[in-house]
Amino acid sequence: MTDTLPRIVGTRELDRLVVRFAGDSGDGMQLTGDRFTSASAFFGNDLATLPEFPAEIRAPQGTLAGVSAFQVQVSDHDITTPGDAPNVLVAMNPAALRKELPHLEVGGTVIVNQDAFMERNLAKAGYEGDPLEDGTLDNYTLFKVPMTTITKEVCKELGVKPRDAERSKNFFALGLVSWLYGRPTQPTLDWIEAKFKRQRLVADANSAAFKAGMAFGETAELFDFNYEVRPAALKPGTYTHVNGNTALSWGLVAASQQAKVPLFLGSYPITPASDILHELSQRKNFGVRTLQAEDEIAAICSALGASFGGNLGVTTTSGPGVALKSETIGLAVSLELPLLIINIQRGGPSTGLPTKTESADLMQAMYGRHGESPVPIVAAYSPSQCFFAAIEAARIALKYRTPVFLLSDGYLANGSEPWCLPDIASLPDLAVEFATVPNHTNDDGSEVFWPYLRDPETMARPWAVPGTPELTHRIGGIEKEDGTGNINYESDNHGHMVKLRNDRIAHIANDISATMLEGDIEDAELLVVGWGSTWGAIVSAMTRVRKEGHKMAHAHITHLNPLPKDLGDILRSYRKVIVPEMNMGQLCRILRAEFLVDAQSISKVQGVPFTAAELHHHIIGALDD
Amino acid sequence: MTNVPTTTKADWSSDQEVRWCPGCGDYSILTAVQLLMPELGVRREDTVFVSGIGCAARFPYYMNTYGVHAIHGRAPALATGLAMARPDLHVWVVGGDGDMLSIGGNHLLHVLRRNVNLNILLFNNQIYGLTKGQYSPTSEIGKVTKSTPDGSIDEPFNPISVALGAEASFVARTHDMDRQHMMEMFRRAHNFPGAAFVEVFQNCNVFNDGAFGAITKKDKRASMLIHLEHGKPVRFGDDNEKGVILNSYGSAEIVDVADVGEDALLVHDENSQEPSLAFALSRLSAGPFEPTPIGVFRSVERSEYAAEASKQLAWAQEQSGPGDLASLLHSRATWEVS
Ligand code: SF4
Numbered sequence: 001m002t003d004t005l006p007r008i009v010g011t012r013e014l015d016r017l018v019v020r021f022a023g024d025s026g027d028g029m030q031l032t033g034d035r036f037t038s039a040s041a042f043f044g045n046d047l048a049t050l051p052e053f054p055a056e057i058r059a060p061q062g063t064l065a066g067v068s069a070f071q072v073q074v075s076d077h078d079i080t081t082p083g084d085a086p087n088v089l090v091a092m093n094p095a096a097l098r099k100e101l102p103h104l105e106v107g108g109t110v111i112v113n114q115d116a117f118m119e120r121n122l123a124k125a126g127y128e129g130d131p132l133e134d135g136t137l138d139n140y141t142l143f144k145v146p147m148t149t150i151t152k153e154v155c156k157e158l159g160v161k162p163r164d165a166e167r168s169k170n171f172f173a174l175g176l177v178s179w180l181y182g183r184p185t186q187p188t189l190d191w192i193e194a195k196f197k198r199q200r201l202v203a204d205a206n207s208a209a210f211k212a213g214m215a216f217g218e219t220a221e222l223f224d225f226n227y228e229v230r231p232a233a234l235k236p237g238t239y240t241h242v243n244g245n246t247a248l249s250w251g252l253v254a255a256s257q258q259a260k261v262p263l264f265l266g267s268y269p270i271t272p273a274s275d276i277l278h279e280l281s282q283r284k285n286f287g288v289r290t291l292q293a294e295d296e297i298a299a300i301c302s303a304l305g306a307s308f309g310g311n312l313g314v315t316t317t318s319g320p321g322v323a324l325k326s327e328t329i330g331l332a333v334s335l336e337l338p339l340l341i342i343n344i345q346r347g348g349p350s351t352g353l354p355t356k357t358e359s360a361d362l363m364q365a366m367y368g369r370h371g372e373s374p375v376p377i378v379a380a381y382s383p384s385q386c387f388f389a390a391i392e393a394a395r396i397a398l399k400y401r402t403p404v405f406l407l408s409d410g411y412l413a414n415g416s417e418p419w420c421l422p423d424i425a426s427l428p429d430l431a432v433e434f435a436t437v438p439n440h441t442n443d444d445g446s447e448v449f450w451p452y453l454r455d456p457e458t459m460a461r462p463w464a465v466p467g468t469p470e471l472t473h474r475i476g477g478i479e480k481e482d483g484t485g486n487i488n489y490e491s492d493n494h495g496h497m498v499k500l501r502n503d504r505i506a507h508i509a510n511d512i513s514a515t516m517l518e519g520d521i522e523d524a525e526l527l528v529v530g531w532g533s534t535w536g537a538i539v540s541a542m543t544r545v546r547k548e549g550h551k552m553a554h555a556h557i558t559h560l561n562p563l564p565k566d567l568g569d570i571l572r573s574y575r576k577v578i579v580p581e582m583n584m585g586q587l588c589r590i591l592r593a594e595f596l597v598d599a600q601s602i603s604k605v606q607g608v609p610f611t612a613a614e615l616h617h618h619i620i621g622a623l624d625d
Numbered sequence: 626m627t628n629v630p631t632t633t634k635a636d637w638s639s640d641q642e643v644r645w646c647p648g649c650g651d652y653s654i655l656t657a658v659q660l661l662m663p664e665l666g667v668r669r670e671d672t673v674f675v676s677g678i679g680c681a682a683r684f685p686y687y688m689n690t691y692g693v694h695a696i697h698g699r700a701p702a703l704a705t706g707l708a709m710a711r712p713d714l715h716v717w718v719v720g721g722d723g724d725m726l727s728i729g730g731n732h733l734l735h736v737l738r739r740n741v742n743l744n745i746l747l748f749n750n751q752i753y754g755l756t757k758g759q760y761s762p763t764s765e766i767g768k769v770t771k772s773t774p775d776g777s778i779d780e781p782f783n784p785i786s787v788a789l790g791a792e793a794s795f796v797a798r799t800h801d802m803d804r805q806h807m808m809e810m811f812r813r814a815h816n817f818p819g820a821a822f823v824e825v826f827q828n829c830n831v832f833n834d835g836a837f838g839a840i841t842k843k844d845k846r847a848s849m850l851i852h853l854e855h856g857k858p859v860r861f862g863d864d865n866e867k868g869v870i871l872n873s874y875g876s877a878e879i880v881d882v883a884d885v886g887e888d889a890l891l892v893h894d895e896n897s898q899e900p901s902l903a904f905a906l907s908r909l910s911a912g913p914f915e916p917t918p919i920g921v922f923r924s925v926e927r928s929e930y931a932a933e934a935s936k937q938l939a940w941a942q943e944q945s946g947p948g949d950l951a952s953l954l955h956s957r958a959t960w961e962v963s
Contacts (some may be wrong), residue, residue, distance in 0.1 A: 042960055187958070231962075240959045250953060257950050264710050284941035286948030289709055289934055293702065294735040301699040301732075302706030305675070308693055309710035331696050420962075421954050466691040466707075466714050469670045474639065474686050476694025486641070487686070 010225045016075035017181060017229050018083030021173070022100040023092030023113075024061055025054055025068040028170040032090075033070025035174055035191060039183040041241040041418050044231025045074040048383075048536065049243075050082035050609070051414045055271075055355045062124040067099045074181075076230040080382070080536035082415065084611035088181075090173050092116060092147075094125035101136075109141045111176065113169065115148035143222050147172045147213075154212045160205045168202075168209035175213020182228040185214060237420040244383040244412035245272070245344070247419065249279035251390025252340075253286050256312055258391070259398055259430035264306035265290045266299040267316045271354040272410040273344040276316045296324035300341065304328060307337040308475075310434065310465035312394060314340040319348050319361045326369045331477045332403035333373040333501060336452070336461045339403040340393055341375075344413045347607045356607030357410035359532045360583035365405040366561060366590070372498045374505040376400070377560040379407040381535035384419035386412060389558070391427065398432050400508055401460040407560075409582070411533045411609045435462035438470055440483075449473055451485040459504035509562040515570055516556040519546065524553035526623055527574035529599065531557040531587050533609060534580050540612035545619050552619060557587070563594065571597045578602055578622050580615055629666050637662040637669065639689040645680060650801035650828035654748060655687055657807040664808075665715075665815055672715045675704040677729055679721040680755050680829070681748040698729020701736040701745065705930075708741050712931040715815065718745045721827075722763040723753050726782050730762075737793040739930040740819040744811070747784055747824050752833035765912055770832075785907035785922055788822045789900050795819060796903060796922045800826035800850075802841045806919065813921060819929045826913065837913045853906065853920035858890035861916060869909065877905040879916060895924045 019036065023029045030051055040047050050071040059066035073083035085105035091097035093116040104110065117132055131137060132144055151172045155165030171192070178185060189207055196203035217223055242250075256263035265288065267277040281290040289306070293299035296317055303313030315325065322343050332339045345361045347353025361368075365377045376396050380389035386408055393406040438447035439462060451473040452461050464471040473485060479497060481488035488494075519542055530538045535556050542554050555570055557563065571577055571591060577599040579588040585601030592599055602618045604610050637659045645651045662672070672690040676682035678697035685692030695703050700718045708716050718736075725733045725747050736743060752770070753759040759772040763784065768777040788796045795817040799810040807825065814821035826837045840849035851861045851869065859869035860882065868882040868890040877891065894902060903923040910917035942948075 038958065042958065044960065044962060234962045236963050238955070238959050238961055240954065240957050242957070253948065253953060254950055257948070262710065264706060266706055283948065283953075284938045285945045286953075287938060287942075288948075289938065291706065291709060291934075293705075294731055297699060298702035298705070298732055298735065301695070301702035302709070304695075305693070305703035305706030305708075306710035307706075308703075309707045309714070311710040313706065313710075327696055328699065335693070421959070424951050424954075466673050466711060467671055469668070472669055472689055472691050474641075474674075474688075474692035474694065476685070476692075477696055478694065 011182065012225050012227050014227050014229050015077065016073060016079065016083070017088070017227065018071065018073045018086040019088045019090065019177060019181070020069055020071045020086035020100060020103065021090045022067055022069040022096035023170070024095065025059055025066045026061065027068070027092045028167070029068045029070050029092070032170045032174045033072055035188050036177060036183065037072045037416060038191070038241055039178065039185075039187045040072070040074040041239070042187045043184050044234070045229055046077065046079050046232035046234055046418060047072055047074045048079055048082045049416045050411065052608070053355050055353070062093060062095055062121050064095050064099050064125060067096050069096070069100060074229050076232050078232060078234070080539040081609075081612055084613040088177070090177060092170070092173065094121045094127055094131070097131060098125045098127060104140065106139050107141070109143070110137055111143045111145060111173070113147040113173070114144040115146050145176065145216065145222075150212055150216060151209045154208045155205045158201065158204050158208060160201055165205055168205045171206045171209040172213040172216075175210040176217050179214040179217030180223065180226050182226055185210075234418065235420060239418045239420055241416055242384055242419050243414055243416040244380065244386040244408055245275040245414070246279055247384050248342070248380065248386035248390050248406075248408060249276045249283070251387035252280065252314060252394065253283055253288065254387070254427055255391045255394030255430060256286065256288070258427055259312060259394065259432050261398065261432055262311045263288045263314065264303060264311040265314045265316065266293050266302035266306070267291070268293050268296045268299045268321060270296075270318045270321050272346055272413045273316045273318050273321075273342070275413070276342065276344075296321040297328060300325040300328040304332055304335070304337060304339055307339050308335070308465070310463070312338060312340070312398065314342065316342040316344070318344050318346045319364065320351065322361060322364055322368065329375060329403050330369045330371065330373050333369070333375060334477045335475050336401045337403075337463070338397035338401055340397055340406055341403060342406045342408070345407060345409040347605070353607045355410065357533070357609060358582050358605060358607065359407070359409050359534075360586065360605065361407065362531070362560060362583065362586040362590075365407060372502060374502055374561065375403050375405055376505055376508055376562065377405040377407060379532045379558055379560055380412055381532055381556060381558065383412050383415050383417050391430075392558075395428060395430050396508060398430055399460065399511075400458055400504065401463060402505065407532060409533050432463065434468070435464035435471055436468060450483050451475055452480060453483050459500075459507055506562050509565050512559045512562070512564060514566050515564045516558065517553060517570060519553035520551040521553050524551045524574055526552045526576040526578065526619065527555060527571070528552060528619065529555045529557065529571070529577060529579045529587070529591065531560060531581070534582065537610040537612050537615050538580065541615035541619055544612065544616050550620075550623055552623075560587070568595045571595050571599065576600075576622055576625070578618065580604070580610055580618065582609065629668055632663040632669070634659045634663065637689050639687055641686045643687050644683065646831050648830040649680070650750065650830070651681060651684070651748065653801045653804060654746070654807065654825055654827060655684065657804050658688070658811060660804070661808045661811050665812070667715050671713065672717070673707060674717045674719060675700045675707065676719045677724040678755070679724045679753075681719055681721040681827070682724060684719040698724055698727070699732060700724070701729060701732040701743070704743050705736055705739070705741050708743055709931045709934055712742070712935055716743050718743050720747060721754070722747065722749045722751060722761045722784070726762045726784060726787065733787075734791040737788055737791040737820050737822060740794050740927060741930040742818060742932070743820050744814040745820060745822045746811070747822065748827040749784055749824050750827045750829035750833055751836050752829050754829045754832055758832035781912070783907060784824045786904060789904045789907060789923065793820060793822050793923065794927055795821035795924050797822070798824045798826070798919045798922070800837060800841045800919065801828060802843075810921070813924070817924060818926060840913045840917050849916050851909070851916055851918040853893050853895070853918050853922060855893055855895045855921065857893060858887065859893050859906075859918075860890065867916070869906070871905060875901060875905060877909045879909070895921045897923070898925055
């Protein structure tokens with residue numbers, strides 16, 4: 001290979017490209033996808049990603065169950081989803097090919113690691129013949145590349161053992177695809193240097209494999225063209241590349257800074273929320289305290305204890321964890337203290353699909369406690385927007401002294417996109433006023449502190465933290481008298497307190513932004529109402545639908561409790577309303593109950609997000625109805 | 626502790642009417658705590674009582690301090706967050722045997738293991754009081770209650786052994802009939818920097834009256850309570866005629882001093898790093914019907930959790946300076962779009 005002169009190949013321009021990297025879970029596909037993404041971000045493309053991995057840490061090698069995949073869409077224009085059918089599939093073994101081929105667009109490109117297509121692996125994947133030879137791939141453009149062989153060869157010169165060399169084959173694949181789609185190479189080489197600086201041989205092997213992949217693309221007679229996706233015309237600014245969990249963690253740090261209240265995270269490891277605990281445990285220089293608690297209950301209880309002490313208490317979890325925390329959330333409702341409960345939703349019920357996405361915990365957030373215990377709910381709708389959603393949830397919790405749910409999901413948590421970094425000065429001021437002096441005068445003239453004497457405007461009770469003289473008080477979960485906070489079991493008092501807790505949360509509707517509404521607001525035939533991570537797919541689908549000449553509008557709900565005040569009028573002003581959700585129609589049911597409108601549910605519960613094509617299909621179907 | 630105003634018991638008593646059953650052992654524990662507080666040289670506003678659910682858990686309402694009456698079993702967890710967030714406070718956790726050994730058993734274990742700076746008072750009455758008389762995790766086998774009409778078949782916990790098994794650093798036992806001893810144990814707990822666990826034998830005169838009578842009645846104490854005193858031979862009896870030795874299996878055993886001689890007696894060492902000695906003493910009595918040790922079983926200082934957490938924060942700020950939000954957002958690869 002070394003003495004072959006580089007061939008001249010043509011370059012074709014694409015406006016967008018969807019690549020799916022798939023291999024065994026030990027093949028490093030998440031890393032490969034992530035590097036491709038970072039290089040594309042660096043290049044200036046807009047992009048969105050969808051990592052998918054098996055629930056098992058190491059599923060049996062070579063089997064369908066062990067396939068790990070990473071999909072990324074890169075584009076020269078603004079995009080909101082990781083794309084529907086991939087244009088390119090990189091399959092590192094037969095199982096990956098078998099599992100992922102059905103997703104590929106017909107006529108798409110398949111790049112396989114030819115070396116992995118041995119009889120044993122074919123059998124493990126359930127192939128009877130060899131799909132590379134038997135016509136299975138007739139409708140696709142197939143490139144067979146001996147990735148393992150070449151990688152071993154280039155590594156041999158470095159003195160790397162063949163077994164170790166084999167591990168670098170994902171970098172070969174990355175090099176090849178990077179060449180094929182004109183990705184910049186320096187960011188990846190720099191990254192390898194930095195990442196493996198303490199393992200010289202590994203760094204050299206990975207760099208060599210990566211370069212060999214590039215060289216192979218350029219020199220092998222397989223490829224007639226390579227492709228280019230030009231940078232997108234994104235709004236000017238400084239960009240970084242984040243996933244939802246990182247953005248959310250940073251949002252929590254920002255909220256704590258803006259409030260000048262220390263952040264305390266009590267958490268128990270659970271997929272897909274653990275990365276928030278990991279990220280925040282590295283933010284100690286911001287005064288962030290993290291506790292990996294003994295269980296989900298201790299996690300939220302410690303957060304509530306920290307809130308009582310004057311911190312912003314936060315607990316992060318997924319649906320099964322919320323189920324365990326619900327009694328404590330009820331206590332927080334009764335104590336009227338700020339607390340954030342962050343649910344990175346996943347497929348349920350029970351253990352369900354730990355690594356797959358779903359948004360079926362809305363009813364749990366709304367009603368999953370005993371008694372009447374309303375809790376405000378904020379939902380994030382894109383990976384980078386998780387930052388602002390966290391700040392907003394904290395704002396409500398701090399200002400109104402209440403537990404607040406922040407809902408994200410596995411798709412947002414692990415999905416990533418370029419993020420135009422906000423100006424810190426533009427972030428809201430969340431300054432908190434703690435109580436410092438008694439607030440009530442007894443008949444005998446003595447000054448006392450009443451823990452449940454409310455601010456007339458916010459209906460929030462004072463936050464008096466231990467250490468403050470003269471404000472000693474006791475609070476608890478037993479029904480209490482408003483004002484004094486003393487235990488009170490009277491029936492009239494209970495009725496009053498239930499209504500009060502209800503009203504004070506409903507009242508927050510006066511202090512949230514209007515419904516996000518876009519599209520043909522004036523004259524749409526159809527309104528699509530979404531919440532959470534469906535945003536990207538709805539926006540993409542709407543672009544297509546409107547291009548085809550239809551009139552539609554999209555309302556996206558970021559505050560699910562209380563709902564925005566303008567929502568009822570919006571729903572009633574369109575003839576048709578459909579509500580796509582990754583659950584069996586939970587928001588749809590709330591809208592019907594709340595506003596008596598004939599909203600129709602579009603449901604998907606398969607552990608993967610809606611594609612824009614699916615939504616396009618549903619929307620056209622509803623329009624034709 | 627300068628400038629702490631002088632206080633009396635009345636200053637530490639809230640205006641709430643105490644609502645335990647007349648004659649309940651909880652009253653005397655409350656009195657002991659309220660009497661002790663003025664002696665500790667701490668401020669009311671720097672003191673917090675946290676509880677779960679149960680009769681004992683009403684305790685915070687009666688203390689004129691900060692207080693949280695939380696949910697069943699979770700007081701140690703809530704108090705952990707509070708103590709971490711606010712290492713400047715004196716946090717007490719109060720609960721019963723059901724609260725802390727049954728529904729909240731897990732939290733008790735972990736708070737002891739972590740050595741969070743809390744004073745944990747476990748009122749052990751060997752019964753469920755608030756739910757009206759079911760057997761508890763410390764009830765004896767054969768206990769007939771509403772939920773065990775044919776007698777309990779559960780092996781009870783020995784709270785001292787449980788605490789020691791959970792790596793507790795400070796472990797003590799006292800009882801509700803001896804105010805001075807209670808005050809002494811609570812003072813020791815307060816002074817201990819870390820999780821201090823005190824089991825208090827408490828009489829529930831409504832559902833389990835006299836559970837500890839065989840050892841705590843005035844005329845029984847000398848012969849049935851074994852006072853553990855650091856550095857002293859372990860002896861008891863009406864005429865101090867009984868003593869405790871460690872036998873060849875490492876178990877504690879009661880002997881007649883006359884038989885073995887004074888020099889053979891076990892000398893108590895509450896500072897022994899190895900918890901075996903304390904554990905052996907905790908196993909001396911199978912229940913409040915045979916001679917039972919009270920006092921401090923173990924008091925061994927080690928790193929305190931909240932302080933360690935604060936140290937890591939201080940270290941992080943030393944290493945990377947106080948957090949700067951803009952730098953955090955720019956901490957990954959960034960690029961400009963113009
Ligand atoms: S039920 Fe027992 S423990 Fe509870 S208050 Fe009455 S006497 Fe005390």
